[in-house]
Amino acid sequence: MKKIKDNSYIQNKVLKLNSEQPWNHNIILPGNIETRPGNQMSHGKNLVKWNRIEPIIDSLGIANKNVLDLGCNEGFFSKELADKGANVLGIDIDELRIKKAKFVQSILGFTNPAFKVIDIYSREFQNLDKFDLCLCMGFIHRIPDPYTAIQAIGSKTDTILFEWKALKQGPHDDAYAYFSQKNINKDDYYGTEYWLVSYAALESVLKRMNFKYFYRLDDPRQRRAILVASKVDNKIFSQSNIIVHRGRIRTFLSHTKRYLQSIIKIITGKINS
Numbered sequence: 453m454k455k456i457k458d459n460s461y462i463q464n465k466v467l468k469l470n471s472e473q474p475w476n477h478n479i480i481l482p483g484n485i486e487t488r489p490g491n492q493m494s495h496g497k498n499l500v501k502w503n504r505i506e507p508i509i510d511s512l513g514i515a516n517k518n519v520l521d522l523g524c525n526e527g528f529f530s531k532e533l534a535d536k537g538a539n540v541l542g543i544d545i546d547e548l549r550i551k552k553a554k555f556v557q558s559i560l561g562f563t564n565p566a567f568k569v570i571d572i573y574s575r576e577f578q579n580l581d582k583f584d585l586c587l588c589m590g591f592i593h594r595i596p597d598p599y600t601a602i603q604a605i606g607s608k609t610d611t612i613l614f615e616w617k618a619l620k621q622g623p624h625d626d627a628y629a630y631f632s633q634k635n636i637n638k639d640d641y642y643g644t645e646y647w648l649v650s651y652a653a654l655e656s657v658l659k660r661m662n663f664k665y666f667y668r669l670d671d672p673r674q675r676r677a678i679l680v681a682s683k684v685d686n687k688i689f690s691q692s693n694i695i696v697h698r699g700r701i702r703t704f705l706s707h708t709k710r711y712l713q714s715i716i717k718i719i720t721g722k723i724n725s
């Protein structure tokens with residue numbers, strides 16, 4: 453028998469899915485039911501991220517393009533891209549996340565975007581067709597081996613939009629990667645943090661894969677970096693990078709703190725000079 457999807461059915465299902473794994477994206481469903489109600493102002497939240505990347509998406513132009521949303525989670529961005537006329541595939545390694553994305557799909561009744569459980573390191577990923585654009589948001593600091601992952605992405609598309617957690621104070625013009633000191637996230641294994649990489653580090657890897665054009669949008673108040681990288685030219689690359697400077701005093705204090713910490717570690721024998 454067909455289930456009637458009234459508001460109480462939707463609300464109960466949202467709560468049941470939340471008990472299996474907390475929602476990450478706040479998606480508004482019929483009856484104004486929110487999958488993740490509450491404060492959405494933090495830097496990693498989907499609505500904040502979307503406000504930052506939407507002008508870039510519009511500038512790139514995605515109508516009728518094939519777009520891959522890598523690490524799509526519950527599919528908020530996939531749906532926004534599809535609403536702008538792109539044909540979107542959202543993939544994620546995590547079955548529970550794709551289960552929630554498919555629940556949203558069934559409630560809102562769309563076929564584009566499509567969602568699939570796929571690991572970026574898998575043969576199935578290698579067998580995917582090529583895409584015009586890959587959205588790579590909140591992803592590159594969540595994987596143990598970004599080099600192999602970037603190689604895999606670069607074989608599937610000529611243009612990638614990265615959004616990631618980078619080092620707050622840089623240095624962004626040095627090819628720099630810092631291994632996170634956080635532990636494995638036991639409640640959300642695929643939400644574990646690994647490498648925090650600078651712009652120059654990410655660009656250096658991409659250059660080996662024939663990416664030539666880069667557009668940086670860096671705002672330390674957002675604590676998240678954005679980079680568009682491409683093998684082909686686009687009008688976005690003739691714009692100047694948008695860099696909000698960190699302020700001399702904050703940068704000076706941060707570098708001095710790191711310098712003093714290293715000196716203390718050398719004196720106490722924790723690292724070699």
Ligand SMILES: C[S@@+](CC[C@H](N)C(=O)[O-])C[C@H]1O[C@@H](n2cnc3c(N)ncnc32)[C@H](O)[C@@H]1O
Pocket residue numbers: 498501522523524525543544545546549570571572573588589590591594595642643
């Ligand atoms: C922090 S979330 C970001 C989700 C979404 N893109 C966003 O910006 O809100 C990172 C996502 O990458 C997925 N992920 C981690 N490792 C993956 C892999 N090897 N292949 C595909 N997806 C992966 C996780 O399951 C998770 O949904």
